[in-house]
Amino acid sequence: MGLDPGLRRLALGTLLAAYPGPVPPDWAVDLVADGLAGHTLFGTNIHDPAQVAASTAALRAGRADVLIAIDEEGGDVTRLAHATGSPYPGNAALGAIGDVALTRRVYQAIGAELAALGISVNLAPTVDVNSADDNPVIGTRSFGAEPVRVAAHSAAATAGLQAAGVAACAKHFPGHGATVADSHYELPTVDVSPDVLRQRDLPPFAAVIAAGAKAVMTAHIRVPALTGDGPATFSRTVLVDLLRDEYGFTGAVVTDALEMKGAALAAGGIAPGAVRALAAGADLLCIGAKVDAGLVERVAAEIVAALGDGRLARARVEQAAGRAAELAAWTRAAGTTTGTPTDLGYAAARRAVRVEGVLAGLDHPLVVQLHAASTIAEGRVPWGLGPHLNGTEEIRVVAAEADPDALRRHAGTRPIVLVGRHLHRLPGGPELAATLAATHPVIVVEMGWPANWRPVDARAFVTTYGASHANGRAAAEALGLTG
Template sequence: MGTDPGLRRLALRTLLAAFPGSAPPDWALELLRDGLAGYTLFGRNVRDPDQVAACTAALRAARSDVLLTIDEEGGDVTRLAHATGSPYPGNAALGAVGDVGLTRRVYRAIGDELAALGINVNLAPTVDVNSAADNPVIGTRSFGADPVPVAAHAAAAVAGLQAAGVAACAKHFPGHGATVTDSHHELPTVDVPVQVLRERDLPPFAAVIAAGTRAVMTAHIRVPALTGDGPATFSPAVLGDLLRGEYGFTGTVITDALEMKGAAAAAGGTGPAAVLALAAGADLLCIGSEVDATLVERVVDEIVGALDDGRLDLARVEEAAGRADDLAGWTRTVVDAPPADGDLGYAAARRAVRVEGVLAGLGTTPLVVQLLAASTVAEGRVPWGLGPHLAGAELLPIMATETDPGALRERAAGRPIVLVGRHLHRLPGARELVEALAAAHPVTVVEMGWPSDWRPAGARAFLTTYGASHANGRAAAEALGLAG
C-alpha cells in the first residue's frame, strides 16, 4: 500500500529542497509538478547570470508559483558572487557606517538583482545581535552588538528587499548572536533568562515584524528557559507563544537547514526533524543543501507517517502549507527596478573602513601577507583579501602557525609588511605572529573579520573593514594606497 497521494502533496507543499548542478534535473522538475514548495539555490547552482535566469525559468515552467530562495546577504555570505566575492559589504560594515538609508539602498540593489534572475525569497537579513565577540557563525553577518541600531538596520534591510518584490526572511529567531559554537556542527546553548532575550536579542525581530517581513527563520539553538533540551526550531514555546503570540508575527516561519547538526542530531535525522519542526509551528522546511529525490521522499514519508500515527495534526500541516502558499502568492508581485548603481556597494565599503594609527610610508612596495583562515559553512569557500586589488605589491599567503617571524622579515627585505586576516584575535597563532613582527618591523594590520578589543602592540596602523567581501577588499587596498 503506497503513500496517500493527497497527503504526499500536502507534505511536499511544506518543503524547500535543493539539487546539484547548474540546471534542474528531471526529478527536481517532477517534484515541483507534484506540489513541492520550492528550492534553495547554492553556489554550485550558480555559474553566471544568464545561466541562473535559465535555471529559474525552467523551475517556474514546472510550477509557476515556485518559491526560489537563496542566501544572498552581501559581505561574507554570497551565492551569486561565490567565485569572486560580493560587490556589497555585509551587515557589520553597514552597521559601522550607521546610515540606515544606505542599508535600505544596498538591500534594494540586492533585491533587484535577485528579482531579475527569477529568485523571489532572500534568506536574509541576518538580524542577530552579535553580543559574543568570538561567535564563529554570525560575526560580520550581524549589524552590530547593540540591539537598538541593529533593529533600525534590520528594518531598513527588510524594506529594501521587499521594495524589489523579493520576500525577506529575517534570521535566526530568537537570536544566534550570543553563541560561541556553530549550529552547523552542534547544538549551541544560550543559557539566559527570557528577559535577557527580550532586551538583547529580540528587539531586531520586533522591528522586522513591524516592517512587514514576509518570513522569519528559526535558529537551531537551545535556550533552556524556553526550549528545554531541544533547539528553538522544535519549540512551540518559541515559535507559537513567543513569535506568533507575543510578537504577533503572521507570516511564514522557515526553518534553518534541517540537515545541520543542531537539528538533525537532536531529532535523529532530517525526516524526524521535519516532523518536530512542523509540530512546533514551522511552515516551510529547508531540508538542506545535499538533497536528492530519495531524501525528499524519505522526509515526505516521515511527515505522512506522523500524520497517520498522530504525531502531527492534519490542520497544523494544512496551516503550514497555506502559509507557504501565501508567501508564494506575495512574491508574484511585479516591481519596476530603478537603474543599477554599480559603485553602490564599493562606496558603502569605503565608508565602513576605520583606521587607527598612521598609514604613511607604505608606498606601492610593501609585502602583503594574508593569514589563511578556514571558512564557515555559511560563508563557503569564497575568495577574500587584498589580492585582486593590488597594484605592484607582493602578496604572500601563509598559515600563522607555520610561519617564523624572522623568515617573514627576511622575505620583506626592508619593506614594510601589511598583515591581512579575518578574526585575528582568535585565529590560532595570529596574535603571537603579529606581535612578534610588530616589535621589530614596520607592520600595518588589516582586520577583515569581526573586530575585537585586541590591538597588537607596536603596529603602525590597524585598519578594520568589518567584512571580507570583494567590496571590502577593494576599500582596504584603496585606503592603504595599494589599489590598481
C-alpha cells in the first residue's frame, strides 16, 4: 500500500534534494511536479552557463516555483567555477578589506549571475565568526574573528544577494566558528554558555535578520548548554526559543545537509534525522549531495510515518512546508539586476593582499606550491599561482615529504616562493618554511587562514585571505610574476 498522496506531497514540500550529473533525470523533475520543495546544485551538476540554465528550466517545467539552491560563497567555496576557481575573493578577503559597500557589490554580482541562470536560493553568506585559528571547515569562509566586523559584512552580503533577487541563507546557526572539528565527519562541540554565544557568535545572525535574510541554515554542532547531546539542527531550544523567539527570525530555517555525519550519526540515518529536524523547528531539509529517487521517497515515507505515530504534529509539517512555499513565492516575485563587470572580483582581491617584509629582488623565482587537502565544503577546486605565472617555473610538493636540500639545489640562485594554505597547521609546512628560509631567500604566500604563525628568516610573508582564482591572480601580481 502506497503513501497517502496528500501526506506524501506535504512531506515532499519540506525537502531539498539533489541529483547526479549535468541533466536533471526524469525522477528529479517528477518529484518537483509531485511537490518536492526543490533541488540543490553541486559541482557535478555544472558544466557551463548554458547547460545550467537549461537544467533550471527543466526543473521549472516540473513546477514553476521550485526552489533551486546552490553553495556559491565566492572565494574557496564555489560551484559555478569549480573547474577554475572563483573570480571573486571570499569572505576573509572582503573582511580584511573592510569596505562593506564592496562586500554588498560583490554579493550582488554573485546574485545577478545566479539569477540569470535560474538559481533562486544561495546557501550563503557564511556568517560564522572564525574565532578558532585551527577551524578546519570555516576559516577563509568567514569575514573574520571580530563579531562586529563579521556582522556588518554579513548584513551587506545579505542585502547584496537579495537585491539581485536571490534569497540569502545565512549559515551556520548558532555559529560554527569556534569549532576545531568538521561536522561533515563528526559532531563538533562548542562548550560555552549561551551568553558567550550572544556576545561572540550571534551578532552576525542578528544583523542578517535585521537585513531581512529570507533563510538561515542550522549547524550540526553540539552546544551542551542548549542542545544537550545532539546537534543544534535537532534542538528546539536553538531553532525556536533562540532563533525565532529571542532573535525574531520569521523566514525559513534550512538544515545543513542531513547526510553529514554531524547529523546522520546523531539521528541514526538521514530519514530519522529529517523527522527530528522538523520536530525541532526546521522548515526546509537539505538531504545532501548523494541523492536518488529512492532516498527522497524513504525520507518522505519516514515523515509520513512520524505523522501517523505522533513523532510529528501535522500542524508543524504544514508550517514548515508553508514557510518553504513562502520562500519560493518571494524568489518568484523578486526583481533581478543586471550583471556587473567581470573584473570586480579581481580588483577586490588585489585590495585584500597584505605584504609583511620586502619583495624587492624577486627576479625569476622558483614557485613551490605545497599540497593541501580540500574540505568537502570546498571540493577539489584548482588554486594557487600557477594559472597566472608568465614563464615562471612552478613545482608542487608535499611538505612532509619534501627534501629542503633538493629544493635549494633545484632553485639554484633563484629565490623560492613557497605557496600554501593554512601553513601553520599543514603537516611539515612550518618546518619546511623555516629550514629553507634559514639559508635561502624565501617568500611565503599564505592562501588560507593566516593565523599568527610567521616563518623565521623568511624575506616576506604575503597573505591573500583565500585561494580563489581572483586571490591567486592578485598574489601573482603583487609578486610581479604576471608579466
